[in-house]
Amino acid sequence: MLSAPRTVDVLRAAGEPSRLRILALLAQEELAVLEICKVLDQSQPRVSRHLRLLAEAGLVERFPDGAWVFYRPSGRSEARTLADQVLAALDPSDAALARDAERLEAVRTERRAAADQYFARNASTWDEIRSLHVAEDRVEAAILRAAGPGPFGRLVDLGTGSGRMLTLFGDRARSGIGLDLSQQMLNVARARVEAAGLDSVELRHGDIFATRLPDGCADLVVVHQVLHYLGDPAAAVREASRLTGPGGRLVLIDFAPHALEMLREQHQHRRLGFSAAEMKRWLSAAGLRQVELETLPPARAEGLTVCVWTAQRSPA
């Protein structure tokens, strides 16, 4: 239970128009400070002040990521429950909230378009770019270890890109689905899967946030080097978990936290890696148990560490 003074603090923090708008925005997606400024159409010092007050009241959590600072709703607490009740009572057709939702959609569209152009431009050379940080054979050996010996009934590869994960598992999976948002990437994947003679692999155009695949349809789900491009990686982990059937495994491969800002400018990365604690929290919130985390340090001093997270859904 919240004490009366604490309740007043929380309501005071939420009880200001811009701060209420910020809470409503963050309930949809974690956002960088500059993105919040864009949506609210307010200066950075002003937005930062609102965010500081919300953080002090325990309603939002700040997390630096390289030179950027992101905010998201704080973890479960009574203060957060109270703020959620306030948000639930809001009329979504309220003019200011509806305008913010439109502007947030514009920010997302801009982000997606930049990423899509990047992948369209780099589809044919993606395999070279992918191996820049840790030697591909080391990463792939770790992925095979994480997945276990198989054979697998159905493999789902989310953000399949050039389809390498599909051919890596090859006929160890009875059937496979590779899903990607970029048609150019899917064209490369299609050629690769055909060349490998994998008749039971299907390539689908789709969004990782709404795959339209049934619950528990796969006994192996792989998300290889995709999460750091996404606006809402936690939602992608939730969707990947939803597809993981009883006793099945989800293997997530991405970078450990790093400071290579140029990957944002030149390669459309949004997040500069993920911490072990963050991923563990997302997996357990999605109903999976993390069974292993293997970290692969880079060969060069300035390189990036690749992490392979393995999670499992309990057998039925």
Ligand SMILES: C[S@@+](CC[C@H](N)C(=O)[O-])C[C@H]1O[C@@H](n2cnc3c(N)ncnc32)[C@H](O)[C@@H]1O
């Ligand atoms: C860095 S590539 C990785 C491809 C592949 N997993 C690999 O490691 O070679 C990231 C892929 O994620 C795809 N992608 C980005 N956002 C996506 C989304 N919202 N839904 C589905 N795919 C997405 C991109 O089109 C791209 O092909």
